[in-house]
Amino acid sequence: MKKSTTSTVYLIHLLRPLGNPNNRRGMASHYIGFAEHDLAARLERHRVGNGSRLMHAVAAAGIPWVLARTWEEGSRELERKLKSRKQASAFCPICRGEQEPPAGGRVIGKRVPMDSRPVQFYR
Numbered sequence: 001m002k003k004s005t006t007s008t009v010y011l012i013h014l015l016r017p018l019g020n021p022n023n024r025r026g027m028a029s030h031y032i033g034f035a036e037h038d039l040a041a042r043l044e045r046h047r048v049g050n051g052s053r054l055m056h057a058v059a060a061a062g063i064p065w066v067l068a069r070t071w072e073e074g075s076r077e078l079e080r081k082l083k084s085r086k087q088a089s090a091f092c093p094i095c096r097g098e099q100e101p102p103a104g105g106r107v108i109g110k111r112v113p114m115d116s117r118p119v120q121f122y123r
């Protein structure tokens, strides 16, 4: 992935859904975010559990995830629009079958205990 210096809206696909503590009916399976300057740095923060409440919970639960899609020159407005649709799977290339999720063998740390399982990020 090229280092982005422009603002980017990005879609993260969780390889296992996360139970949403704020919404008992809801399971989160995606995260849509906005990176002002440096997407790679933003994703690295998510990987260690920073930058958003959801991604913190994802990291704490040891759920692997992938960057499914980016919108270059994205804006906060686009981020809001995408979030408001509530159906991230509709524009997720992995859910739509347009992009292969990472093969099981690539999910490093599959057999380590849950609490020490690293969150995966595929470049």
Ligand SMILES: [Zn+2]
Binding pocket: 013, 014, 029, 030, 068, 088, 089, 092, 093, 094, 095, 096
């Ligand atoms: Zn998806």
